[in-house]
Amino acid sequence: MGIPFIKEFDFEYGKVEQVSPLIRRVVANNPGPFTFVGTGVYIIGHGEVAVLDPGPVLDEHFEALKAALKDETITHVLVSHGHSDHSPLAQPLADWAGCKTYAKNCGVPTAKGELGSADDLGFMPDVKVGDGDVISGPGWTIDVIETPGHTSNHLCFGLREENACLSGDHIMGWSTTIVAPPDGNMADYMRSLTKIEEHNFDILWPTHGAPVREDVKGFIQAYRQHRLDREAAIVKHLKAGETKIPRMVETMYADVDKRLHPAAAMSVLGQMLKLVEEGYVETPDAQPTVRSDFTWKALQKTA
Structure with missing residues (x-):
């Protein structure tokens, strides 16, 4: 949607x-x-x-x-x-x-x-x-x-x-x-x-x-679904062994103005931290950044 x-x-x-x-x-x-x-x-x-x-x-x-x-x-x-x-x-x-x-x-x-x-x-x-x-x-x-x-x-x-x-x-x-x-x-x-x-x-x-x-309610639901779709794309990258956010952004945001890619990377980091908080992703860094490695924790989430 x-x-x-x-x-x-x-x-x-x-x-x-x-x-x-x-x-x-x-x-x-x-x-x-x-x-x-x-x-x-x-x-x-x-x-x-x-x-x-x-x-x-x-x-x-x-x-x-x-x-x-x-x-x-x-x-x-x-x-x-x-x-x-x-x-x-x-x-x-x-x-x-x-x-x-x-x-x-x-x-x-x-x-x-x-x-x-x-x-x-x-x-x-x-x-x-x-x-x-x-x-x-x-x-x-x-x-x-x-x-x-x-x-x-x-x-x-x-x-x-x-x-x-x-x-x-x-x-x-x-x-x-x-x-x-x-x-x-x-x-x-x-x-x-x-x-x-x-x-x-x-x-x-x-x-x-x-x-x-x-259709304000439908617009908000589409907004939410967009974030869930981004999350699914992130999970797909992680499962494929791609652990770096900048590389994910190159493909996930290929159709977006490249001036916005740094901001997109921050949004992906935000999405990643949500997955860390929920226990589906882990990182060795105490304070994760865009340059951190993230690892998918197998069998934790279906996406």
């Missing part, structure tokens, strides 16, 4: 667009192999609003957000996770607006010893939020949903009034997301996919690219 990716995306950099009754979007001009056309910043509500994932510090982008919000009050600046295409502008925007930033831990080790999105060490939220927290304003209510996997501190946000999920990088329409250890964790990621699926949202609004509007 292939993922029904959505590659078509009509937008204009810096232009505020009303994409639903309660959501507006402004796209930053930071395209790339990991950001697609750029970071989509979401403005939730009218009059008194929340802003999600303000994006990178780019003068034109910051000015575009100021222009879009000059006659409104920003009450909350929300951040899905601390990566450099999501969080750097959060504090400058909050300072300009006179409000606070909200996220899970960023830029520091978590209780589990994970990095906590060290990609943007300059960001630390004013208010730390997690499962069960509710953020609201006039006519809008947002539920905080912890979705570790892409990063240990990733959050999604459910907009009750539209049964919509602002999904950050957890689920994207244009591509799968990177799960790169040690901050990313594939076992956590798979559990978080199920968590979002069980909410039965009508629409997903990712930070990069177009929304997922058609």
Whole structure:
């Protein structure tokens, strides 16, 4: 089952667009192999609003957000996770607006010893939020949903009034997301996919690219199956005696832009660590890396 990716995306950099009754979007001009056309910043509500994932510090982008919000009050600046295409502008925007930033831990080790999105060490939220927290304003209510996997501190946000999920990088329409250890964790990621699926949202609004509007549950299931197919391919390589991740990537990702192969290797490492955690694979290294040797433990798993 292939993922029904959505590659078509009509937008204009810096232009505020009303994409639903309660959501507006402004796209930053930071395209790339990991950001697609750029970071989509979401403005939730009218009059008194929340802003999600303000994006990178780019003068034109910051000015575009100021222009879009000059006659409104920003009450909350929300951040899905601390990566450099999501969080750097959060504090400058909050300072300009006179409000606070909200996220899970960023830029520091978590209780589990994970990095906590060290990609943007300059960001630390004013208010730390997690499962069960509710953020609201006039006519809008947002539920905080912890979705570790892409990063240990990733959050999604459910907009009750539209049964919509602002999904950050957890689920994207244009591509799968990177799960790169040690901050990313594939076992956590798979559990978080199920968590979002069980909410039965009508629409997903990712930070990069177009929304997922058609058969959201089926899209998430295809996302999950893609990871399971990758895992089966890894197991096949291991059983054949191929123990090195870079060699696996050459064949498993032969049809993928080679600029993404290093990131793909990290995702394969994440998948491998999941198999190690489950007892199906072993490695002599105490802290496995992409260059480590991995060995299939015979008769442990059928794949």
